[in-house]
Amino acid sequence: xxxxxxxxxxxxxxxxxxxxxxxxxxxxxxxxxxxxxxxxxxxxxxxxxxxxxxxxxxxxxxxxxxxxxxxxxxxxxxxxxxxxxxxxxxxxxxxxxxxxxxxxxxxxxxxxxxxxxxxxxxxxxxxxxxxxxxxxxxxxxxxxxxxxxxxxxxxxxxxxxxxxxxxxxxxxxxxxxxxxxxxxxxxxxxxxxxxxxxxxxxxxxxxxxxxxxxxxxxxxxxxxxxxxxxxxxxxxxxxxxxxxxxxxxxxxxxxxxxxxxxxxxxxxxxxxxxxxxxxxxxxxxxxxxxxxxxxxxxxxxxxxxxxxxxxxxxxxxxxxxxxxxxxxxxxxxxxxxxxxxxxxxxxxxxxxxxxxxxxxxxxxxxxxxxxxxxxxxxxxxxxxxxxxxxxxxxxxxxxxxxxxxxxxxxxxxxxxxxxxxxxxxxxxxxxxxxxxxxxxxxxxxxxxxxxxxxxxxxx
Numbered sequence: 001x002x003x004x005x006x007x008x009x010x011x012x013x014x015x016x017x018x019x020x021x022x023x024x025x026x027x028x029x030x031x032x033x034x035x036x037x038x039x040x041x042x043x044x045x046x047x048x049x050x051x052x053x054x055x056x057x058x059x060x061x062x063x064x065x066x067x068x069x070x071x072x073x074x075x076x077x078x079x080x081x082x083x084x085x086x087x088x089x090x091x092x093x094x095x096x097x098x099x100x101x102x103x104x105x106x107x108x109x110x111x112x113x114x115x116x117x118x119x120x121x122x123x124x125x126x127x128x129x130x131x132x133x134x135x136x137x138x139x140x141x142x143x144x145x146x147x148x149x150x151x152x153x154x155x156x157x158x159x160x161x162x163x164x165x166x167x168x169x170x171x172x173x174x175x176x177x178x179x180x181x182x183x184x185x186x187x188x189x190x191x192x193x194x195x196x197x198x199x200x201x202x203x204x205x206x207x208x209x210x211x212x213x214x215x216x217x218x219x220x221x222x223x224x225x226x227x228x229x230x231x232x233x234x235x236x237x238x239x240x241x242x243x244x245x246x247x248x249x250x251x252x253x254x255x256x257x258x259x260x261x262x263x264x265x266x267x268x269x270x271x272x273x274x275x276x277x278x279x280x281x282x283x284x285x286x287x288x289x290x291x292x293x294x295x296x297x298x299x300x301x302x303x304x305x306x307x308x309x310x311x312x313x314x315x316x317x318x319x320x321x322x323x324x325x326x327x328x329x330x331x332x333x334x335x336x337x338x339x340x341x342x343x344x345x346x347x348x349x350x351x352x353x354x355x356x357x358x359x360x361x362x363x364x365x366x367x368x369x370x371x372x373x374x375x376x377x378x379x380x381x382x383x384x385x386x387x388x389x390x391x392x393x394x395x396x397x398x399x400x401x402x403x404x405x406x407x408x409x410x411x412x413x414x415x416x417x418x419x420x421x422x423x424x425x426x427x428x429x430x431x432x433x434x435x436x437x438x439x440x441x442x443x444x445x446x447x448x449x450x451x452x453x454x455x456x457x458x459x
Contacts, residue, residue, distance in 0.1 A: 087202015282451030309333025
């Protein structure tokens with residue numbers, strides 16, 4: 001694929017009519033059923049569109065179905081919350097489709113439903129993302145509602161309190177959910193005093209303190225053209241997309257007002273943190289240093305991780321922890337590449353009396369693969385799977401748009417889809433040996449255990 005460059009002039013209680021709801025559901029199903037060959041074929045025709053006003057987007061023009069899928073992101077995210085405003089990005093994102101312009105929340109949602117438009121926003125650590133789905137015949141309405149949501153969100157008191165109540169209910173549920181506790185505790189311990197150490201959703205103490213003024217200010221500082229990334233797939237030409245980009249985003253501030261975020265490394269490696277919880281199984285999260293996405297050795301580390309614990313049924317961790325010893329039903333490892341740190345995780349859930357044994361075994365498998373590497377057969381099998389399964393990421397227009405957006409965020413280049421499998425195939429045993437040497441600190445992990453583990457002490 002060669003990238004081209006073109007310049008081109010439910011929340012509870014929301015009222016849906018029965019006909020509008022049925023139509024909405026039918027369109028939602030249709031959006032998810034674009035065939036793999038069609039979506040994958042269209043993904044090879046990526047065009048970089050520049051609007052008359054200078055806003056850029058990646059486009060795959062696909063007329064297979066009369067649908068348009070847009071994924072976009074504003075860089076910043078929950079890392080911009082501030083230590084006293086945890087959960088602010090998340091609350092702001094949840095409110096952007098809760099009324100805008102002259103439409104209050106009910107009217108806004110009714111218009112979305114009546115025209116079978118999907119629009120939602122969410123916040124992560126490094127960005128706030130939006131997603132739009134529409135029939136091409138309803139594009140005028142869909143893009144206008146998107147325009148209103150990012151330029152003139154109402155942030156009405158009623159909507160704020162209703163959404164806040166829903167978020168508080170979610171936080172209360174998460175406060176007793178072992179996986180949520182383990183993940184939040186790991187980030188808090190690994191990054192004390194850094195934005196990554198704060199929970200994206202906020203806390204039961206912080207969310208009630210967030211004010212309308214906080215929300216308005218956050219939106220003003222982060223919704224801007226300079227930190228915007230856009231990917232579009234579907235029945236829309238480059239010229240039309242250019243016009244719509246200006247109509248939707250053109251009135252936003254030119255530059256975002258983002259606080260600088262420092263690069264960071266995880267702390268407390270080599271320690272165990274136990275969170276007592278009266279449950280029959282202990283949830284284990286083990287995290288250590290990894291590689292950032294721009295690192296030239298990232299792909300070798302990616303293949304190495306697949307062999308260790310990235311494959312559901314053929315990884316070393318699966319074979320040793322589940323098949324050989326029956327310690328857990330599920331065990332896994334994965335990489336996380338945030339904007340300011342690369343991480344490598346492993347995790348499982350096991351009986352309290354076998355948590356210590358499971359941690360010891362996972363640790364030894366980490367060390368063994370770093371010390372000795374995989375076999376040639378393991379490497380060949382991993383590369384075959386990773387190259388053969390890549391097409392599954394492009395089996396719907398929404399997935400294609402999501403992949404294009406992530407490639408932009410990762411700064412991999414518009415031709416990355418063409419290059420990706422070759423990068424996997426190029427990984428050698430020597431590459432993995434080199435990466436293992438660079439990841440010496442990965443032999444030590446910060447381990448968080450939620451439950452009542454037997455024979456395991458923290459510290």
